[in-house]
Structure formats: structure tokens, C-alpha cells
Amino acid sequence: xxxxxxxxxxxxxxxDAQAAGEARGSRGRRLxxxxxxGLVAVLxxxxxxxxxxxxxxxxxxxxxxxxxxPPPATAAVARRDIAATTxxxxxxxxxxxxxxxxxxGGTLTRLPKAGQVIGQGQALYRVDNGSPVVLLYGSVxxxxxxxEGVTGADVSQLNHDLVALGDASRSEISAAGWxxxxxxxxxxxxxxxxxxxxSSPPGSLSLGQxxxxxxxxxxxxxxxxxxxxASGPVLTATSDRHVVTIPLDAS
Numbered sequence: 001x002x003x004x005x006x007x008x009x010x011x012x013x014x015x016d017a018q019a020a021g022e023a024r025g026s027r028g029r030r031l032x033x034x035x036x037x038g039l040v041a042v043l044x045x046x047x048x049x050x051x052x053x054x055x056x057x058x059x060x061x062x063x064x065x066x067x068x069x070p071p072p073a074t075a076a077v078a079r080r081d082i083a084a085t086t087x088x089x090x091x092x093x094x095x096x097x098x099x100x101x102x103x104x105g106g107t108l109t110r111l112p113k114a115g116q117v118i119g120q121g122q123a124l125y126r127v128d129n130g131s132p133v134v135l136l137y138g139s140v141x142x143x144x145x146x147x148e149g150v151t152g153a154d155v156s157q158l159n160h161d162l163v164a165l166g167d168a169s170r171s172e173i174s175a176a177g178w179x180x181x182x183x184x185x186x187x188x189x190x191x192x193x194x195x196x197x198x199s200s201p202p203g204s205l206s207l208g209q210x211x212x213x214x215x216x217x218x219x220x221x222x223x224x225x226x227x228x229x230a231s232g233p234v235l236t237a238t239s240d241r242h243v244v245t246i247p248l249d250a251s
Contacts, residue, residue, distance in 0.1 A: 088246055088248065089246075089247075090244050090245060090246040091244070091245045091246075092242065092243075092244055093238075093242070093243055093244075093245060094218055094220075094238035094239055094240065094241060094242060094243060095238065095239045095241045095242075095243045096214075096238050096239040096241075097220070097236065097237075097238050098213070098217075098236070098237060098238075099223075099233050099235075099236050099237075100124060100211055100213075100217075100233070100234050100235045100236070100237055101231075101232060101233055101234065102125075102127075102133070102208060102224070102229075102230040102231045102232060102233075102234045103142065103207050103208040103231065104127065104133075104206065104207055104208020104209065104230055104231065105208070105229075105230065105231065106127035106128040106131070106208075106229075106230040107127060107128060107227060107228070107229065107230060108125060108126075108127060108224050108225065108226055108227065108228050108229070108230050108234070109126050109127055109128060109129075109130065109226065109227075110125055110126035110130070110226075111125050111222050111224060111225075111226060111234070111235070112124065112125060112219045112222065112235065113219065113222070114219050114220065114221055114222060115218065115219060116218070116219045117216060117217070117218045117219075117240045118135050118216065118217055118218075118219070119135070119216040120135065120136060120137050120161060120164065120165065120216065121134065121135070121136070121161070121165045121167075121192060121195070122134070122135055122196075123135075123196055124211055124234075124235075125224070125230075125234060125235070127208075127230040128230075130197065131198070131209070132193070132196040132197065132198065132209075133208065133209060133210065133211060133230075134192065134193075134196060134209065134210045134211070135210075135211055135213060135216075135217065136157065136158065136161040136210050136211070136212055136213075137157070137160075137161055137164075137212070137213065137214065137215060138154070138157030138158075138160075138161070138212035138213075138214070139157075139212070139214055140153045140154050140157060140212060141212055142154060142207065142208075142210050142211060142212050143207070144207055145204070145205065145206045145207050146158060146181055146204065146205045147181060147186075147204040147205075148181050148182065148183065148185070148186050148203075148204070149181060150181045151177070151179050151180050151181070152179060153179065154212070155178075155179050155180065155181045155185070156178045156179040157212055158181075158185065158189075158205075158210075159173045159178050159179075159185055159188075160178065162185065162188035162189070162192065163188075165188075165192065167188040167189075167191040167192050167195075168184050168185065168187065168188030168191075169184060172184040173185065173188075186203035186204065187203065189201065189203050189204065189205060190202075190203045208230065208231075213237075214239075215239055215240075216239070216240050217237040217238065217239060217240070218237060218238050218239065218240045219235055219236075219237055220235075220236045220237055220238050221235065221236045222234070222235045223235055223236060
């Protein structure tokens, strides 16, 4: 009978130990569940904060992928003209070149200097007792004496010069005809010669008293000489307009 009681007690202890183990396992499972639930809650809160901060945006992904690489260099793009310069040799001079010829008689008594610029209505040089040879503008050269009653292109040039210089009235010249040497033309010639120092101007012009050139001239060289004849080449001249001459290859 004692053996039976011993076996009964052993069986009871085993049952109690099994029950206690099951209870501890149950508490362990509940504690593990609580811990896991807490971790899930913390992880969910972190993901939400990271989402609000933009951690999962495309820019953040690119920045994360570029960490460690230097930023690319940048520069502003500007549109400009492209120019190239090639140094060349050139010569500075004056446009045009011609020879002034005296057409009257007499002796040269006053000559201009090289480099002097002479304009419309001014004396180019003087002959004999200081009589001026005047420069007027026109394309037709002086070829004859001019006096009241004559007509032609040379008279038209003379009339336009007198009006431009203020020595004749435009309306009076126009009324008589631009190509006609009228009394108004004669009066203008007198005023022109008085301005040049002629004491008793006759109002007419003999051959050699004026020179027609297209514009103001610059004396390049004096070919006549004081005391020499007033006929023939007296000086060479250019215009007073600067030009630059550059010898360039066509290619």
C-alpha cells in the first residue's frame, strides 16, 4: 500500500510541475506579445515621422544616392558675338589727287603752303599786284572769261557759289536764270572780290581769275615758284577727307 501512495505522490508532483511550466509559458507568450506590439507601434510612429519629413520623396532618394559625390560645377550661359581681329599694315592719306593749273598771264607773287586747306571763296594764290585767284566749287573747269550776258554750265556754277557764299540773292539769280550772267551775278562777283581785298573790282572775271574744283582742297605740294609764270601747273592738291588704304588679298 505504501508503494501505491508513493507512486500517487510522484504523479501529483509531475502534474503540478507541468501546470507550473504551462503557466510560465503562458506568461512568457503574453510578455513577448506585448513587447512585439510595442516595437510595432514605435516602428509605425517612426515611419510616419519620416514620411512627413520627406525621407521617402524622389529628391531624398537622389540625395541619398549622391552622398559622397561632389556637386557638379555650374556656369551661366550667355549669348555673345564671336569676333576675330587680324592686324594689317595700312597707309593714312587723303582722298583724290589733282593738279591746279594757272590759265592766265602774270607772275606768281604769293603761294600757299603744303598742308594748307583752302575752301570755297578763298584765294588759292595771288599774281602780279596781289590779284587773287579764287577757288569755287564745280565740276566744269574754268575755260573762258565770264561777263554779263554769257550763259552756260560754268555760269551756273558761279551763280550757285555766289548764293552759297551769301554774295548774291537766290531769288534774284533764280529769276534771271541760274545759267545766265545777270546784273545780280556781276554784283555778287564784286562783293566776292572785295572780300578778297580787291579795291576796285570790275564785276567780271577774266580767264585765270578763278579755279573750279569739286570741293575744298588740301595743298599736297607747291610746284610753282614765286616770281615764276602764273600759267601751267601751280600746285598739286587732294581733298581734305581722310582715307585709309589697306592692301588686302582677295582671299
